Amino acid sequence: MNNVFKALNDKTRRDILELLKQEDMTAGQIADHFNFSKPTISHHLDLLKQAELLTSVKKGQFVFYSLNTTVMDELLKWMLQFTADTLPLRKKITPRYEGK
Amino acid sequence: MNNVFKALNDKTRRDILELLKQEDMTAGQIADHFNFSKPTISHHLDLLKQAELLTSVKKGQFVFYSLNTTVMDELLKWMLQFTADTLPLRKKITPRYEGK
């Protein structure tokens, strides 16, 4: 789970995820959308894979990357515990302070 | 939005959020739950505030921190675009490769 937050903590990587929403792409096609070197994009793809936000399949010379939605589903679950609908159950113990 | 991902990219800060799910707490009470110095926790609280994941109110010598759920709601919206229910609409263009 740590890896997921780490992977998402970078605008370029989040942009890569948005790109792949549309369609699967090769590493090269992805790199062409950014003004970074290919090794840099390759590194970002690696971090996204470590977080299991992407999967990859090698086909000939090309490596195709695809979104993996299952991790996002987990993240969603984590996040739901903090939403307005879930939280009002908690004790609100901020003391009534009779300020000076 | 960048600040939100940054704030969440640290286990201690995520733990602080979970703590505050139960009840509002002072900076000192929060710090007592961790094996870090108070300045360190103060810094984490600051980052969480910058991301608007927390609000704080000073009462006398004490500073009370509370969860702010509205940002989580936004994050949720961002995340929803990547969930299984939303995504199957996309083109799946991974070519059928007749492997060697």
Add this chain to the structure above:
DNA sequence: TATATATTTAGACAACTATCTAAATACAAA
């Protein structure tokens, strides 16, 4: 006022991150 408590600010430092270029690897095609 003097002292104690709660919290933050400042400054330092080791560890981590994003980026680059150059080189290596893997595969395809001539």
Add this chain to the structure above:
DNA sequence: TTTGTATTTAGATAGTTGTCTAAATATATA
């Protein structure tokens, strides 16, 4: 086999981050 294309690995570097201690600030109390 030689050449070209796609991608990753290695190594370097500047910038960022998490942590600490010491000091500063703000408030409460004796």
